[in-house]
Amino acid sequence: MKKIIACAVLLVLVLVIIVPALVVGGFNREPSSDRSENVAKGEHILIRVYLHEQNKIVEMNLEEYIKGVVAAEMPAEFELEALKAQAVAARTYAVKSMVAFGGSGIAEQPGADVSTDFRQSQAWQNETKLKERWGTNYDRYWSKISRAVEETRGQVATYNGELIQAVFHSTSGERTASAKEVWGFDYPYLISVPCNWDQKSPRYHDKKEFTLAQVEQILGPETQVVATMQNGGSGPAQIVSTTESGRVGQVRIGSKILSGAEIREKMDLRSSNFNVAIEDGKMVFNTIGYGHGVGLCQYGANGMAKDGHDFRQIITQYYTGVALKNIYAS
Template identity: 40%
Template sequence: MKVVAAILAISISSCQSPTSAALLEPELTMSVSGGMDVLTVEEYTAGVVAAEVPYTFHHHALMAQAVAARTYVTYCLAHPIRAHDDGADVCADPAHCAGFATEAMLAERYGAEYAEAAMEASRGAAEATAGEILTCGGAPIQAVWHASSDGATASSGEIWSDVAYLQSVKSPEEAEISAAEFTMAEVKAILGGDFDGKKNLRRTLTPSGRCESLTIGNLTLTGSEVRRKFGLRSTDFTVRWRAGKLCFVVHGYGHGVGMSQRGAEAMAQAGADYREILTHYYTGAAIEKPGRG
């Protein structure tokens, strides 16, 4: 199973109090497989862990993911900012909310044996951290995560708005490296009619070493635009023309902000517990277990 990092958008710039009096709602509605399910927060948490990371990860890496997932949905319930046409609180689309899987969904993709083991590990991680969330000023944080970084995570300000608890920190995992190349015809099709076809390249970098902007010919794109247009795994890339093709070498996977899932696994394997992992990646955040009111 591959790590599946959710694409979660930042819409806050500081710690804010929740709009709901209760930080942990007993139930939530989720849009999945063309229908609507009603789940408890803990059921949702286990389903996110099962979808987002391999069950073979160290149990403290799974526990860290469980707390991040529970925090994410708690924030969504308190700040309902991500619209769903069917009125659901969350959905199972990692491009919109977070990845989510049931045992049946896992069995269909990976087989019954994998599904049973994955759900057992995921439920165990949720139960071991039951009710725990990350907070800033007593409010749930927006606990974004990504699959992997190459040496350091990105601060939220490099991509979205600056958030105190989402700063660049070192990340110990072995870098994932991928490559992509495009002919000039493909580049022209991707960039559209405004592209003048010239091969000059100029890249500027963010403080964490990711692409801030890339000038190709007469066009200048942000790193995020380059990633989206060319389908790259991250904005941490080098680029050059070689043999008439635009060639990218990409490091890491995901937006790079918040907890690195591969980094969490590396930290756990090195002896860190889930609390150390979480407080490393979410700068200054506290781990609390609020009452249900």
């Protein structure tokens, strides 16, 4: 009888305590130290995401993660085929970063493949943020973005069989920039190509004005902008050279020559595709485009979609010579 009671007690412990603990642990597990567990069989790839606002790493399904990226990186009002192109670019970027696929992950956050901080990786937003942002449009927009991700499930862009650096930006202007002219790295699929579809972008044109004193304060007194203006000559600002895509290579401001990228960063311009002039005693920068200009142009993708191009044509327009493959295919 005692043995029966002991067995009964043991059974109760198993059913009431141990089994529930295993179940709960299964749904709330911490990332494993075995990086090979990142990839499961079939279409259930897990990606380790550093949530920078919460300062923790979580695992989530790759496709669900991509939905949050597309929602954060591209306006949900865009055409479906443009959203599909963004999904392919975002998935390619993510998979290339994953340690399980040979990537390096996030160096600042050991154990994470990607970060939700756009300065480290791609932007990403959760359901709560999206509901705040979209309001009553949430259900419609989330359904649309989910469709874009599901209909491109597993699709990534490759060049000679290798995952590409799938960078993207908002608005390019007349041409995209090559990776070489922006970062000094030469990728055959990230070359300058025409972009005739983004002229309706609200970020296509921008204008910023600075007093000459402000310019000296930002760029340093050694520029001598005010003195150059007072002394006449060729003026306090002059573009010295342009890049292959028409962006500013070098520009002289006062007595100092800087790169277009430096001016963009220090003067907080939308792009390095600008001209500069003196108007009413102020230095005026007129820019075209928004972002670094390399790779997929998001407003260009939307324009192409409006013209009837599908996501495959959009991807191959902005990433020269690439092919699509499915990471879930055997």
